[in-house]
Amino acid sequence: MLVKRDSERKLRGEDIPHREITDHGVYLNRRAFMTGAAALTLAPWGREASAQGNLQPLQAAKNPAYQVQDALTPYKSVTTYNNFYEFGTDKGDPAAHGASLKTRPWTVQVDGLCAKPKTFDIEELLKFPLEDRVYRLRCVEAWSMIIPWIGFPLSALLKRVEPTGQAKYVEFTTLVNPGMFPGQKRGLFGFSLDWPYTEGLRLDEAMHPLTLVTVGLYGQVLPNPNGAPIRVIVPWKYGFKSAKSLVHMRLTAEEPKTSWNKAAANEYGFYSNVNPQVSHPRWSQATERRIGELRRRDTLMFNGYADQVASLYTGMDLKKFY
């Protein structure tokens, strides 16, 4: 017993002498100092963030249970390098065209197999108790980031609408509006994704405490390139599962059709859990490049969240249900 308790203590980092632990705020300030951006400001990321435009700050309580200790990916990388095909297929497109998205007025319809379907206004959603959580993000293209998100558990939202016993899945739908999303206009070769972008989770995945309705990052509301004003973050799955700019969540009995699965079923499965042992057909998933680092890292099972989520998939062949 003693041994087990000791290993648990180690897992929590309790065996590390306190003097060796850098206070998170001090650590963040030091990072800011090193980038030369905000040596004197007390808000750890305020200056850097506001350089990207005046985004509304968000008050959120740090949830100590969900704080990855790795160095944060710089704000600039987080907001200028990502996939959001609604803005275009290049990873620079979301930042280049993000300004065309208007995030007010905005509502999210939550319906389907539930007792109390409801359309939430974005302001109402921002009043949920917000948490600051630092998660790993692993893209299916084998790069990764460490991002301080702000949001609240999806379970809190779903409980409000009271899913019925038949509800087994949740489908997420992104806004369709080619005026705001230039990537939704028909291209020259006419074959981007089918719009709207849809994603889905099994209900138990959706209710898992890690699954976060996300409204902000780095202490501010979500920037447009990152899926403003509201998205979901599912940190143990490849990034494309975390649908952006959501307008609809629907509880269903059937597994929802998902956009990338429809586009290339052999490459992108419904589950798409981060798994170093199951390759993408065209590249290996065993390693990843953490943005800002030179050497590749080994990819972790379930993106490092195996302790929390592996039990969701007990008895499942993860090679078959990729």
Place this chain on the structure above:
Amino acid sequence: MSYRVRIALKAAVWIGSLWPLGVLVRAFMSDDLGANPIEYVTRTLGLTALVLILTSLGMTPLRALFGWSWPIQLRRLLGLLAFFYVCLHFAVWIGIDHFFAWRRMWEDVLKRPFITVGMLALLLLIPLAATSTSGMIKRLGGANWRLLHKLVYVIGTLGVLHFLWLAKKGRTTPFYFAIALAVVLGVRAWDWGRKKLARRAGPTTEPSPPLGERAG
């Protein structure tokens, strides 16, 4: 074409071809390579190599279409510069992207078709670069040398496949390269067919050209 014009053309090819490398070096110095510098550098080097290969393939069709023969003189330089970029592209992949993880890279070469064809294109470029000197042309003999250098059609095709197969659905750039390849190979096929027809019809209208001149 005068000596001066030829020098000017070659200088233009040198400058134009090395420009992307200069841009990369400058961006590296000013820490401006973006969020994922290794991916950006690899992609830029590969893209430039492919542009140069297709450009070198485009020189002969200009003669067929417009009767210009001066572009032919730029083929060797374009080909060698393409080889230079392919080598850089490969070196970054080995030395920086995968940091000499040989086993993992070898697995990728065997298992990932886009890497397999890319590797094949690189290997096929080596004999072409090695036989690019005038001395080698003499040693091999013109006919053998021309036959060997027909490999560039295969290399161009493999390069475009490499790009098509690595790109995600929705990316359009690889298709522009595929179209360019189809055009430069298509003009050759058309020209070859046209000459063959002319030759077949030849004896009835004009005397056949001496054998030695035909090979041109």
